[in-house]
Structures are given as structure tokens and as C-alpha cells.
Amino acid sequence: MRAVIADDTLITREGLAFLLADAGLDVVGAASDGAALLRLVAEYRPDVAIVDIRMPPTYRDEGIVAAREIRRDYPGTAVLILSQYLEPAYAMRMLTDYPERTGYLLKERVNELAVLTDALRRLSEGETVVDPTIVARLMHRPRPDGALDALTPRERDVLACVAEGLTNEGIGARLFISERTVESHVANVFDKLGLTASTHSHRRVLAALLYLRETRQ
Template sequence: MTARTTVVIAEDSVLLRDGLVRLLELADFEVLAAEPDAERFLASVDTHRPDLVLVDVRMPPTFTSEGIRAALVVREQHPDTAVMVLSQYVEEQYATELLSSHSKGVGYLLKDRVADTSDFIAALRDVRDGGTVLDPEVVSQLLIRSRRRDPLAALSPREREVLDLMAQGRTNAAIARTLYISEGAVEKNVSSIFTKLDLPPAEGDHRRVLAVLRWLEQED
């Protein structure tokens, strides 16, 4: 017989915790522990070394980030344990932090998804098997966050072309010849690039160099 997938749960809501235990056991998972706070959860993970953990983002005592912090500890100390995070809302910062630590065997779902039990169980199995499962709403919010944090995303296609040529060391005259536009048009694009990259005139700063550095950071 194939060994059942072992699970440890961290969820402070008694109703949801008990419901998850029953749901998982019906799906042939073996729930080794279901804890109401992060401290007990981590102790149970150390003791049982489960195949998979389910963790609520917000847990006692402050109901802020205890759960996700515990999930990050599991990722670091027990890298072979798959992690599924459940959250009432999209916590962009925490989702990014969790995924950046290790993208295999990790999931982030909104609690509403638990209601669709077949899809939820399938998601748990995917994560257990090393997959990555993200709630569509989480993906949407992370994309929005990424665009907000990337100043280059605000550049027009022409401005990107100009910045690319600046990164190659071209002068405004050389850029104008390459793109078949006037030097005046190049100057307007360069000025717009400085504005969009938040590079105001400042003594001791070479804005052209700083803009190119931003471009190179993106290319890396």
C-alpha cells in the first residue's frame, strides 16, 4: 500500500481547523496535528516532519504575520516539507516573500477556495508533489504589485528604445540617427525617461548614468 501523505495544520479558527481535519482525512491524508498557534505548529512540525503543512497567514497573538513567518521557518528548516498557505485576503508582501524563498512545493490560496473541495484537494496534492499553486487573485495582485514597483514599466516603447541605446553608450546624435528621429525628439524622450524614473536634477548625480543603471538592473 502507498503511504498516506502526512499533514500538520496551523489554523486558529476551531471550526475551520476541525473542518480541514475531516476533509483531509476523507481524502486519505493523515493529519498528525492541528494547532491553534504558530509556536505549537512549529513544535509539531519538528516532531512529526510531515510531508505537507497547511498554514493560516494571521494567527495569535497579534493576528498579523505569525502564520506566514512560521511557514517561512518551515521552508528554511524543513525544505522537503511542502507548504500550503491559506489566507482570508491577498497578502502581497507575504506571498512574495514565501515564493522568493523557494517556489517548488508551495501554494497560496484564499480560504474561499476550500469550499470547492475537489479542487482544493487537487491543489494540495500538486503542492505535495513539488508543484506551485497560486490563487488567481494572488497572481493578479502580485502582477499589479510588480508593475507598481518597476519604474521601467511606465516607459513607452520609444523611451525604452532610447534608454537601450543610452545603455550602449550612444550620444543623442547617434540615437537620433539610429532611430531616424530628430535630436530634439531624442532630448524629449530622455527628459521623459528622467521624469518617469524619478531622477530629478541633483548636484553630483549624472542622470544619464543613473538611468542606464536602472536599465541594467532590469536586464540582470
Template sequence: TGPGRAWPGSAGRAAPPEAVVVDIRMPPTHTTEGLDAAARLREEFPDVGVLVLSAHVEPAYALELVEGGTHAAGYLLKDRVTDIEELVEAVRRVGTGGLVIDPGVVAQLVGRARAHSPLDDLSDREREVLTVMAEGRSNQAICQRLFLSPKTVEAYVRSVFTKLGLHQGPDDNRRVLAVLTFLRG
């Protein structure tokens, strides 16, 4: 728990648990107290695993719990706790630093509509030009690789910049910005 930080109620005598199980909706308001408690626990005791239980598939809460590549966290639907072996395994996994996400939540996250990306507006050929550009190649190298004339490559590059909203600025390197957009996309 770190110097000077004892587990609540331990008066400095006991080590914190390996894992804590909370319900998303807890008293007094039965809204998100459990999720709030999980966030506080993760902040104050990052080595303690936190398993959050919920009655409903709430992907936003699951994402909030595990955002940033977090470890030692879990989000399970309450109907999973009817299988005691699965619950024990989930507690064990978060207690040893693992990540547990209910399959129902994963299915909703995978099935949800993806936010629109400016890359979606690129034609296949513009995407090919940007892919070669992302390799660090010059326009001349793009010409050679894709068997295009220099004027055609220049037109595709301009179109990529326009579709990605990369307007010429005094300090901007639009080529680098386009590649960064491509790599994030």
C-alpha cells in the same frame, strides 16, 4: 529533515509531513504569524511543502512566500477551501514540490502597474539599435543591419547610454551594461 534535525515534537521518531497548511493570521497577534511560520518551516525543512491560507488577496505575501523560484509552496484564498477537491489537490501539489498560487492573486499581480524601466524611455529606433547590440554586434554591423550611417548609429548608441544612465567611467564597459539592462528589462 537532514542529520540531527527532527520534526518539532517528534523526539526524532517521526518523519516530517509532506505538507503543512497554515493561516496567514494566527495567534497570538493575528498579524503575520502564519507567514512567519511558513518562512521558518521552509528554512528548516525545505522539503516540506507549505500552503498558506488567507482571507484577502495580499500579493506581497504571496510573492514573499514564493520568491526566488521556490518550489513546494502555495498561497490560496480561504474561499477556495470551500471546494474540498481543490484544497486536497493544492495540498498534494505543494507536498510533491509543486507551486500553487490563487488565481485571484495571479490576476492582481498581472494587472498591477509595472515599475518604470529606463528601457521605456527609448525610442523604437534606439530599441532596435540596442537589440542588435545585444546580439554582440559592432557599430559597423548595426549600420549594415539597420541601413544607417556610422554617425547616426553613434548618435543612437550615445542616446541609449544617456537614457539608461550609463555614464562613462574608467572601468565601465557601457556597451555590456546597456545589454545587461536590456536583458533584465
């Protein structure tokens, strides 16, 4: 897997490059700002771009702006957005417009190599990955009645895991249920949320987005 990295801090870029190389990824370039990142993506067409949200010149949302351009112009390149702070609004902006091959993790997660490489693998396969801290925060917010009210408590637990990007096997291990039971719950969730099978959409991504939209209200 070919990767590029964008972060304004040299030590972060070098640290990420070391971790990814140790995991067997080919880091073909690193940038300190959004413009340089876009040049790297245009030149190398990597499988994944790892992008910090806040970069020069304003240190606000330059990473998000660059990530949106990448997903729009290079649909084969997945984007993993990193942030030092919990910023659900930024995650939702990106995931709503480009749900597939887009992920959002807190920077502290990249210290766990298995978590980072698993997220990159899922993104390259077309999944979405959302930091579990964001999911947990959203779960405990009050919200108005909505589509999720049709789900049982167990189905909501399963959907929360789907929103984190867990596989059926991972959900089973988290909730101490069999993979077959997970499959049944996921099918029920899709049915209750009206997510029919389609070659043009990924139901797990759509279910995760619906969950995140409703729980953040």
C-alpha cells in the same frame, strides 16, 4: 499524504481536518499558533503543513514566520498558506525565498475539495501554487517595461496559467488549445526569459515568480 493544520479558529481546523480525511489524507496534528505548529512538524515530519497567515499573539504574520522556518528547516515538508484576505505581499515574501513546495490560497478555495487536494498534490511534487485571484489582480496592474515584453499575448496567457500552478493539460483546457501547443508555448517562454534547464532549479517556479514580480510592480 501526512498533513498538519495551523489555524487559530477551532471550527476552521476541524473543518479542514474533516475535508482532508475525506480526501484520504492523514491529518496527524492541528495547532492554534505558530509555536505549536513548529512542534508538530518537528515531531511528525508531515508531507504538508497548511498554515493560516494571521495567528496569535499579534494576528499579523505569525503564520508566514512559521512557514519560513518550516521550509528552511524541513525542506521535505511543503507549505500551503491560507488567508482570508487578498495579501499579495505576503505571498511574494514567501515565494521569493522558498519557491518550491510553497503555495498561497484564499480560504474560500478550501471549500472546493478538488482545488484543495490538487494544490496539495502539486506542492508535494515540488510545484508552486498561487491563488488565481492574486494572479488576476496582478495582471491588471500597470508595470514598467521588462522581460515579459518579449512574450506574445498567447505566451503571456500561458505564463499566467503557469503562475497559478496549472499543468500543461490544465492550461490547454483553460485556453482551449492542445497540450502539444501548450508545451511549445511553455518552451518559448522559458527560452525568452532565459530560463535554461537545470537540476538545481524548477523552471516553472522561476517563470511564475518572474511573472508575479513584474506584474506586481
